[in-house]
Amino acid sequence: MTTTQHPWQRDSAVVDHRGLRVLDMEECLARLGSCPIGRVAFHEAGGLAVLPVNHVLDGTSVVFRTRWDSRLASTVDGRPVAFEVDDYDPATGTGWSVLVRGIAECIRDETTGRRLEKLLGMPWLGDVEEAFWVRIRAEEISGRQQGDPRAERGCC
Amino acid sequence: MTTTQHPWQRDSAVVDHRGLRVLDMEECLARLGSCPIGRVAFHEAGGLAVLPVNHVLDGTSVVFRTRWDSRLASTVDGRPVAFEVDDYDPATGTGWSVLVRGIAECIRDETTGRRLEKLLGMPWLGDVEEAFWVRIRAEEISGRQQGDPRAERGCC
Numbered sequence: 001m002t003t004t005q006h007p008w009q010r011d012s013a014v015v016d017h018r019g020l021r022v023l024d025m026e027e028c029l030a031r032l033g034s035c036p037i038g039r040v041a042f043h044e045a046g047g048l049a050v051l052p053v054n055h056v057l058d059g060t061s062v063v064f065r066t067r068w069d070s071r072l073a074s075t076v077d078g079r080p081v082a083f084e085v086d087d088y089d090p091a092t093g094t095g096w097s098v099l100v101r102g103i104a105e106c107i108r109d110e111t112t113g114r115r116l117e118k119l120l121g122m123p124w125l126g127d128v129e130e131a132f133w134v135r136i137r138a139e140e141i142s143g144r145q146q147g148d149p150r151a152e153r154g155c156c
Numbered sequence: 157m158t159t160t161q162h163p164w165q166r167d168s169a170v171v172d173h174r175g176l177r178v179l180d181m182e183e184c185l186a187r188l189g190s191c192p193i194g195r196v197a198f199h200e201a202g203g204l205a206v207l208p209v210n211h212v213l214d215g216t217s218v219v220f221r222t223r224w225d226s227r228l229a230s231t232v233d234g235r236p237v238a239f240e241v242d243d244y245d246p247a248t249g250t251g252w253s254v255l256v257r258g259i260a261e262c263i264r265d266e267t268t269g270r271r272l273e274k275l276l277g278m279p280w281l282g283d284v285e286e287a288f289w290v291r292i293r294a295e296e297i298s299g300r301q302q303g304d305p306r307a308e309r310g311c312c
Contacts, residue, residue, distance in 0.1 A: 036246065039195050039242070047238065047257045047296075050197045050238050050255060051240070082197065082203065082204035086193075097208050101202070
């Protein structure tokens with residue numbers, strides 16, 4: 001990691017070996033919280049899988065509801081997963097991504113579920129019988145910005 | 157997998173256990189080819205990683221150029237990875253995703269590189285010294301559609 005400065009960067013900006021600006025934790029959490037769609041990567045029997053999910057940020061945890069079947073629930077419960085949000089604007093060549101690594105856990109506690117349904121605006125136990133909630137307890141959060149952030153769109 | 161019919165579905169539509177329409181191979185390839193941005197998931201020393209990349213479809217292979225460092229190149233070369241493209245429109249509640257599983261290989265052959273740079277519109281060996289190309293040879297391609305496809309946007 002170097003401290004090479006580009007004209008568009010803040011005085012305090014840190015740039016990685018690829019010339020991408022390193023997003024600090026506050027920026028990473030803000031972008032995780034403002035993007036409604038992210039992608040979760042995990043292992044299942046057939047190999048690596050990546051699925052888009054609607055999520056919310058609950059502290060530094062990523063929470064989402066899915067309609068995966070119960071087999072998949074047991075596949076991720078207690079296991080390491082990765083979660084990513086990003087945005088890219090081809091018109092300006094700017095983009096960013098934030099990566100979360102952590103342990104997934106299925107949420108079975110109704111009190112927690114009721115609290116989260118208000119955050120996500122989706123029913124805790126609702127219209128889809130097989131839906132369940134997953135929390136990713138973050139162990140590592142990191143983000144990068146490419147291009148001039150002043151030309152950047154707000155979110156996904 | 158069931159053959160439950162919804163009004164918006166084609167006569168031949170197949171629906172999975174979640175009620176999502178199963179995209180056939182032709183649809184999967186069309187969406188992989190028309191989305192400029194996808195996410196690749198792979199293992200690195202720190203755990204699972206997911207990164208956005210600009211890609212093109214070359215036959216049934218996904219090809220992209222990255223500025224990952226050489227350590228990361230050796231991490232994915234010859235290893236199983238997953239690649240995903242998706243789109244979701246909150247206004248209509250429609251969305252889709254396509255998942256590719258396969259083996260990543262770094263492209264070092266200049267003839268192939270020159271051909272691919274025309275496809276991707278990026279230089280084979282160009283402005284970024286550490287850039288390199290990766291091909292994902294697909295072993296499995298699958299896709300799902302949620303909601304009425306008639307209300308759907310074209311792409312990402």
